[in-house]
Amino acid sequence: MSVYVITGVSKGIGFELVRQISEDTNTLVIGLVRDKAATEKKASLKQAAADTAQIIGDRGVDYLVANGAFPSHFDAYDPIGNLATKPQELEAVCSKLFQTNVVGNIHLFNLFLPSVMQGKVKKVIAISSGHADLDLINALEVENSALYAASKAAMNTIVAKFSAQYKRDGVLFVAVSPGVVEVGHYENVLPEQIEGLQRFMGKIAAYAPHFKGLTPVAEAVRTLRETWERLSIEGGFAGAFVSHFGNKQWL
Numbered sequence: 322m323s324v325y326v327i328t329g330v331s332k333g334i335g336f337e338l339v340r341q342i343s344e345d346t347n348t349l350v351i352g353l354v355r356d357k358a359a360t361e362k363k364a365s366l367k368q369a370a371a372d373t374a375q376i377i378g379d380r381g382v383d384y385l386v387a388n389g390a391f392p393s394h395f396d397a398y399d400p401i402g403n404l405a406t407k408p409q410e411l412e413a414v415c416s417k418l419f420q421t422n423v424v425g426n427i428h429l430f431n432l433f434l435p436s437v438m439q440g441k442v443k444k445v446i447a448i449s450s451g452h453a454d455l456d457l458i459n460a461l462e463v464e465n466s467a468l469y470a471a472s473k474a475a476m477n478t479i480v481a482k483f484s485a486q487y488k489r490d491g492v493l494f495v496a497v498s499p500g501v502v503e504v505g506h507y508e509n510v511l512p513e514q515i516e517g518l519q520r521f522m523g524k525i526a527a528y529a530p531h532f533k534g535l536t537p538v539a540e541a542v543r544t545l546r547e548t549w550e551r552l553s554i555e556g557g558f559a560g561a562f563v564s565h566f567g568n569k570q571w572l
């Protein structure tokens with residue numbers, strides 16, 4: 322039996338991961354959803370780790386998937402220079418991004434590592450974003466999502482640092498982008514945001530002419546899982562940041 326712990330399973334990719342993985346009766350899936358009040362008290366993850374240890378006993382965790390994240394909309398459609406008119410919101414969003422997407426995952430990794438060490442597979446997968454790839458930003462001049470991208474880049478660095486420490490114990494830490502996935506993020510785009518969205522989509526089309534639009538979440542999750550099965554320390558992926566294809570092709 323394989324044991325999975327996955328964060329951010331209330332909706333989107335996390336929800337679909339739990340749905341697909343739990344179809345296999347030979348798996349035990351523990352999905353974590355945030356309790357906003359407890360999150361504010363910073364006690365929820367510690368409790369979740371203790372509760373998980375109770376459920377799984379000495380079986381350990383095979384796959385720890387850091388999926389939950391704050392997908393900021395504030396910076397999603399505008400170049401960074403345009404955010405200057407709202408400095409307070411910029412600061413608040415940066416703090417929330419760093420706290421959720423970086424610090425939250427540091428706590429997650431530290432708290433669950435003893436269970437991962439007990440597991441057989443020993444894979445820690447952080448769901449990242451192609452937005453964090455410097456070569457892609459520079460080649461396509463991707464202006465939007467600067468703050469979100471920076472939080473994911475910081476998370477990728479943290480993943481590499483955990484890998485540097487725990488690779489020798491056989492734990493694979495890896496950051497994987499899921500591609501551009503349909504989870505309803507663009508359902509409430511405001512008229513003034515449409516231009517920025519179209520600019521971004523135009524750049525995607527130039528980068529990947531085969532791209533036919535947002536990937537349905539079920540398909541994206543299947544691809545993601547197939548890829549993380551292939552990733553290993555022996556294959557050279559310890560601490561790496563890769564796409565859903567397991568390479569640097571982001572779409």
Ligand SMILES: NC(=O)c1ccc[n+]([C@@H]2O[C@H](COP(=O)([O-])OP(=O)(O)OC[C@H]3O[C@@H](n4cnc5c(N)ncnc54)[C@H](OP(=O)(O)O)[C@@H]3O)[C@@H](O)[C@H]2O)c1
Nearest residue numbers: 329330331332333334355388389390391421448450501502
């Ligand atoms: N969809 C894409 O195209 C895409 C592309 C690149 C990367 N990603 C990454 O894929 C992962 C899943 O995102 P998604 O697309 O499925 O988005 P989503 O549908 O918005 O789901 C995000 C999940 O993260 C949780 N979350 C949000 N803020 C949180 C916080 N402050 N603390 C703890 N949990 C929080 C949400 O819980 P609540 O319901 O409580 O808010 C939700 O379960 C994220 O890491 C995202 O960055 C997605």
